Amino acid sequence: MGGRREPGAEGTRSALDQHLQRIGLALYGTLPQIHRLHSENSYVCCLDFGPDLPDKVIKYARANAKQVLREQVVLRALSDAGLPVPAVEFTQDDCPIETSPFLIMPRLAETSLHEACLSRAAWADPALGQAGRFVARLSALPPDLPVGRRDEGATVDAQVAPPPIAYRAPPIDEWALASDLSGDETCLVGSHLRRIDRMLDETSSLVHGSYSPAHILCDATGSFTVIDWENAGGGSVLRDVGHFLAALEVWAGRDPGHARCFLDGFQVGQPLSRADRRAIGDWALYTLLVWANFFAGQGRRGASEQVLQAARSHLGGDCTLDGD
Numbered sequence: 001m002g003g004r005r006e007p008g009a010e011g012t013r014s015a016l017d018q019h020l021q022r023i024g025l026a027l028y029g030t031l032p033q034i035h036r037l038h039s040e041n042s043y044v045c046c047l048d049f050g051p052d053l054p055d056k057v058i059k060y061a062r063a064n065a066k067q068v069l070r071e072q073v074v075l076r077a078l079s080d081a082g083l084p085v086p087a088v089e090f091t092q093d094d095c096p097i098e099t100s101p102f103l104i105m106p107r108l109a110e111t112s113l114h115e116a117c118l119s120r121a122a123w124a125d126p127a128l129g130q131a132g133r134f135v136a137r138l139s140a141l142p143p144d145l146p147v148g149r150r151d152e153g154a155t156v157d158a159q160v161a162p163p164p165i166a167y168r169a170p171p172i173d174e175w176a177l178a179s180d181l182s183g184d185e186t187c188l189v190g191s192h193l194r195r196i197d198r199m200l201d202e203t204s205s206l207v208h209g210s211y212s213p214a215h216i217l218c219d220a221t222g223s224f225t226v227i228d229w230e231n232a233g234g235g236s237v238l239r240d241v242g243h244f245l246a247a248l249e250v251w252a253g254r255d256p257g258h259a260r261c262f263l264d265g266f267q268v269g270q271p272l273s274r275a276d277r278r279a280i281g282d283w284a285l286y287t288l289l290v291w292a293n294f295f296a297g298q299g300r301r302g303a304s305e306q307v308l309q310a311a312r313s314h315l316g317g318d319c320t321l322d323g324d
Contacts, residue, residue, distance in 0.1 A: 028053055043061075056104050113218050114216075117253050131216055132268070138207070180304065245284045285315070
């Protein structure tokens, strides 16, 4: 989600790109070219070493140091647990010229599950089933999953297990989208947020925090990797499931068959009760409302209205998912 450029921003980025080049040279012995990649929160770039080395991805903290440190911890712990996540090759603890948090990973497949769903790739359905099985497997891990290694001299904050996720929703009249809601809708959303507020206290599982098809890299060969763990923490696995379904509905083609494939995969490890299905519906609606509010706060009314229309289809009804 881009924003307007501030005066001098391009010069600041150019200087930062040069600094990332120096980091690449210090760690790999070769000066890379820098290609910026899209990211919501961090400064993310491809380190292009040409024919000398495979490309890498660097995620560099600017205003979100704690999130980058958290992702370092989570990725290493999940890798130790055998889950398909990017390998962490280097962090600031390995670099003599840097103190700001960063992590460097291999550059993986270009195709996301989001793109596969939109293009109706033949392998999208099996990958969606794998995505469901992955989150069920993730939920079996303890929410305070230990790091598994403690390197000498490592940044102290990077050794701390991720904290629980706790996004407390403010009262509806404080939301940027409040003016876009009718009186009846305001009452329904307020009631929904109060119910979600009680659900936020659950921290029984380790959750991704923003699990969606866009955060899964995969291809027709069966390659499958889950990326972007900076929002991970303790929570309810049903939150990840609801978030994923909301993303399918709004951004990935709105194909009911895709949702069924994902839920069938999840239920291989965790059959869903009716109460579970209602909770997933609640989390999906909450996700849609948060996205609509985010866009409204940025003044992006078109995007906000698109997501709000999807949320309206759930308001006032039983959020229980249909189907088995």
